Amino acid sequence: MRVVALTCALLVLGAGVASAGEPSRFVFDAEAGAFPVTATSGDWSAPQAEFIVSRRPWDDNNLHIDVERAGTYHVVELFRHDGNPITTGTYTDQKALIISAGLGCYDNAADFTIDRLDVNEQGIVLALDGSVEHRCGDRPDNAFRAKFHYVRGA
Structure with missing residues (x-):
């Protein structure tokens, strides 16, 4: 059910998967009870926003997305519980x-x-498209949703 809610929320945000020619982009929406990003939304894209997307060289079961704009930054780190590599697909x-x-x-x-x-x-991320729904604790209205498009050097 949460995957359906995430898909619907991101469609409302207007953050479809971008084409390779578009600049890197990070679209997010944080509900009133979300943490650490609370009650805000944004649509950040290069060159106004700076993107760092990577994997740990020794561990391909994680992805690190770091986006900064005008002194504000958000980091998203994704991991698989089973230790297998993150590849294309949906993970719940x-x-x-x-x-x-x-x-x-x-x-x-x-x-x-x-x-x-x-x-x-060499393990360097050249391109990434994806989305995440994160909840901190069990408070109501606490979802943080983001959609990201990244192309190295774009």
Whole structure:
């Protein structure tokens, strides 16, 4: 059910999967009870926003998305509980970390989808399209949803 809610919410945000020619983009919406990003939304794109997307060199079961604009930043880290590599697909009840303004919260039951993941032979992420729904705790109205499109050097 949460995956359906995430899909609907991101369609409302207008954040469809971008084409390779479009600049990197991060579209997010945080409900009133969400943490650490609370009661705000945004549509950040390059070159006004700076993107760092990576995987740990020793661990391909995580993705790190770091976006900064005008001194504000949001970090999304995605993990698979089973230790297998993150590839294209939809993942439910997985681990996600959201960080903003030096504060963070893990959700061990997050949902995320990876629509595109291009990685070179050195493990450098060249392109990424996906989305995440994260909840911090069990308060009502606490979802953080984001859709991301990244192309290295774009």
